[in-house]
Amino acid sequence: MPMTLGQLRTFALVARLGSLRAAAETLGVSEPAVSSALTALRHDLGDPLFVRAGGGIALTPGGRALAEYAQDIVGLADQARWEVSNAKNDAGRLKIASTAPFAEHAAGRLLDLFTKRAPGASVDVVVESAEDLASLLQERAYDIALGARPTAGTAVTGPRLECVPFLRYQRALVAAPGHPLARLHGPVPVARLLDRPWFAGPAGIQDGSEEGRWLASTGVAPEIIRLSSETEALAAVRAGEGIMLALGHIVRAELQSGVLVRLPVVGTPVAGLWWASTLDRRRTTTLAQTLQRFAGTADATAAMVAPGGSRGLERRGSKFHVALWS
Template structure:
């Protein structure tokens, strides 16, 4: 037998009000009904929760311990009820999906602003590529996301927010041929890129195809941070968002490899579940767009 919320609520009301009669009246049930709930709860927990002394009751040591659990259970249940009745993820847990570009540049600011405006908000952040984030949105496992070229279903609304400029990036210590390189020239080098589920991988493949060639050695990495670390070390050349390496390009630590075939930029969208859209979620959409513009993340 499992604990029910009805039992937990009965226990919490008795503990707060000091009697079975007062708790039953508050909940709107009979005193025998509330007594039965507590008997079942004590049987499940295999302990006494109350010391009975006439109409008044006091908590046992185990009762005091269980009250902490009861408060947390009821708070979570109440949050869930409000969250789904009002269809507003900002009243409970906001499930946010973001690309690594957004995570590196804007996520910290977004979390700070959300904390200021919604101090009780809990967040669950998933950082991933287009394929992963799109799938989670389609499966209703995310409320809102910032991703490139999303493949999302009709229950997801897409708001265009810019283009993610890409370039072939290499360490300045890497010895590359001089001049502007063709896809065939670059294909002779070790290439590192995101996995097949990522839009970056598709863009890389298409870019070489347009040049009538294919790279001879391709490594994949599902972390853009690690990919950049490998590029910095001279391990490989990578196709990455320019904004992420702007400072290093300016300092000359990394170089954008000049190429004959332009690299396609990615359209970036802010996506959210249509059924959950309301004034608060609209505010988050506006805030996200504001931060992207402030950090000049996309063009």
């Protein structure tokens, strides 16, 4: 009997989990049923595929070769099934996950321009935490994620992700001119700023971001007050209530006019990247790939960093959740 998709799915799971029992529990079948599927596959291919080892299995060279193909074949079959079942209702619709800073400061401009360049496309955007992006993409809850790069650790056992950087940014520590810290002369260590509150948006300073890694490298933990948006946090900073790691292109005009001042802190400004992430190209949608490419174009970059005007998405309830149509 030639190999079947069910046998390949079973083998791919056994190879990934390293155990027939674990694969049976995941599939909701008996261990003998898993063993039977693998026996048929071994006979068809003329290779043992694996041997029992240390309470689990160890793949043979032939088993390792098949494991890579099996995962790809199963993934393509799942993608085909999903595309067919969603083709009627989701034609031209793009489900987007965005991290909060990107949603607030650039998503509106990017998606406004994209829907004008892609006739018939509609986009639905929800803000999610950076830590959840990888699993949400793998579960096909969204077609594409914009903002922070998905945390690699959550994507080890799932489909591969294509992560493309599309916008560089800088974050600088800023304060009002009358704030006590504004009188400091640099370079100033971060430790000297700990007796003052730091403001941030609802996501705080994300561990997976460049600014989060920079702060972790300093070995200090400032008091961070999270407000409903970075815009609100910046208003508190202008009022002299504290300091903030603000996006450089957002506060550029205020720094030039003296409404805000940049604190000369060691290691700042912090350079970072925003990413467009999808499942790998054999599993993602054409429209998601189109947006991923478009985000890195000169026109898109110019729109996102241009001064003035609205940049973000409208907040509804506890999350940003909007639909934009061309």
